[in-house]
Every structure is written in structure tokens, then in C-alpha cells.
């Protein structure tokens with residue numbers, strides 16, 4: 152959905168048209184089944200169309216790969232067929248720029264909640280990154296689920312924007328401010344891992360016009376602008392996300408299943424691993440600078 156489709160921020164009639172269509176299509180697609188794919192390296196026309204159709208409505212799709220082999224190579228190939236070419240390489244990604252997200256026993260990963268079995272609150276990926284490293288999509292692929300917990304919940308950020316703009320448009324405007332929050336530099340013993348960053352919660356991509364969201368509910372990682380207008384808007388945003396249960400999609404990924412999404416809001420519940428290796432949660436994560444191509 153482009154800026155044209157949102158009706159910008161001022162054209163109320165076009166916004167309402169977009170909002171009505173978005174809500175209808177979203178609610179219609181929420182109950183859709185998981186898309187089965189036979190070979191992640193060679194999607195059939197109908198498999199690819201089914202993936203893109205759901206992403207077009209929800210900004211997200213759950214797939215189930217029936218291939219016996221699913222390594223990081225297959226994950227990469229799957230993304231390329233959907234227009235995902237530019238992988239972000241973060242500190243925890245390996246040579247293939249894909250992270251193996253599991254409970255870390257030692258090292259730098261233990262500093263980060265994704266690498267523990269603790270719950271992860273609502274966030275979009277890469278909200279700490281500079282603008283030239285904007286994460287527009289990601290794929291999570293489950294190799295092993297945890298026997299207990301580890302459920303992902305997703306919420307399309309377009310829906311959050313829509314709800315705020317429909318009910319309290321002034322708050323939506325505050326969340327577009329380019330100084331809505333700042334992130335301090337991430338300093339490690341070896342030097343600076345990430346420079347300080349200041350940004351907007353919502354922004355429209357200058358090239359595609361698509362809505363982008365940067366958010367984390369971990370308040371100690373971001374400094375919200377002290378302007379009361381921004382503070383109120385963030386409180387309203389938080390409440391909107393928490394209350395949008397009817398629009399949230401929860402799914403516990405089974406082995407072979409994955410999620411492809413345009414970096415929507417998401418969270419993860421706590422989990423407990425089993426003693427055997429195959430009962431220890433392992434999820435591959437690929438983050439991209441590209442959005443999934445339009446259907």
C-alpha cells in the first residue's frame with residue numbers, strides 16, 4: 152500500500168477508503184491457513200501467488216516447507232523468489248548473514264533477550280538501526296520448536312497506524328516526528344557497535360511510499376522525546392497495541408514452518424527447552440533491507 156493508498160496524512164476521504172479496504176481484507180485473511188510449499192528453492196506459481204496474496208493483506212504469511220532439507224541456503228533462495236535480496240548482517244549473524252536464534256550459553260549473545268528463553272515484548276526489528284540500515288522485512292524459520300512455549304504473536308503495523316489515525320489523528324502525527332525517540336550508542340569493550348540514532352515511529356518510505364514502523368516496548372533501550380505531545384502519543388500507541396488483540400495473530404512455529412513479513416510488530420512468549428538437542432528451540436532469522444514484492 153503506497154502513500155497514495157493511505158491518502159497521505161491529510162486527505163481524510165482517501166484515508167477512510169484505504170482504511171475500510173485494509174480492515175476488510177485483513178480480517179478476511181486472518182483465518183487463512185498456512186501456505187504449504189514443496190521446495191523452498193523452487194516455488195510453484197501457485198505457491199508463490201498464495202504467499203504474496205496473504206502478505207498483500209496481512210504484511211505477513213506463515214508457510215510450511217515440506218522439503219526434507221532446509222538450511223540457510225534454502226532460506227536465502229526462498230527470500231530471493233519474493234524479492235528479498237539485500238540481507239542485513241548484524242553482530243550475531245554468521246557468514247551467510249542469517250542468525251541462528253537459540254538460547255546462548257556464553258559470549259556476547261547472552262546480553263540479548265532473543266538469545267535467552269525469556270519473553271520478548273512488542274517490537275519491530277532493527278528499530279535501533281540508522282536510516283540507511285532500515286529493516287523492511289524478515290523471515291523466521293523454525294528448525295526446532297521448544298516443547299513448551301515460544302509462541303510468536305504478530306500485529307500488522309498498518310493496522311496500528313489505522314486505529315490511531317481513526318481515533319486520535321493528532322497522536323499519529325506526533326509519531327511521525329523525526330525526533331520522536333533516540334537510541335544511545337551501543338558501546339562494547341571493543342568500541343562502538345552502533346552509533347546513536349534519532350528517529351520517527353512511523354515513516355513513509357521515500358521510494359515506495361510504504362509505511363514503516365520503528366518501535367520497542369523496552370523503555371530502557373530508547374529515550375522517548377520529553378515533549379508531552381510525544382509522551383501522550385506513545386502512551387496511546389502502547390495501549391492501542393495492547394488492545395488490538397482482535398487483530399493479533401499468534402502462531403507457534405512447528406519444525407519446517409516459518410514466517411515471512413514486512414517487519415510487522417511481533418513478540419515472543421517465554422519457553423522451556425527439553426534436554427535433547429532437537430527439543431531446544433532453534434529459529435533461523437534473516438533480515439532484509441527489501442520489502443516483499445507486491446503481488
Ligand SMILES: [Fe+2]
Nearest residue numbers: 274275276417
Ligand atoms: Fe524481532
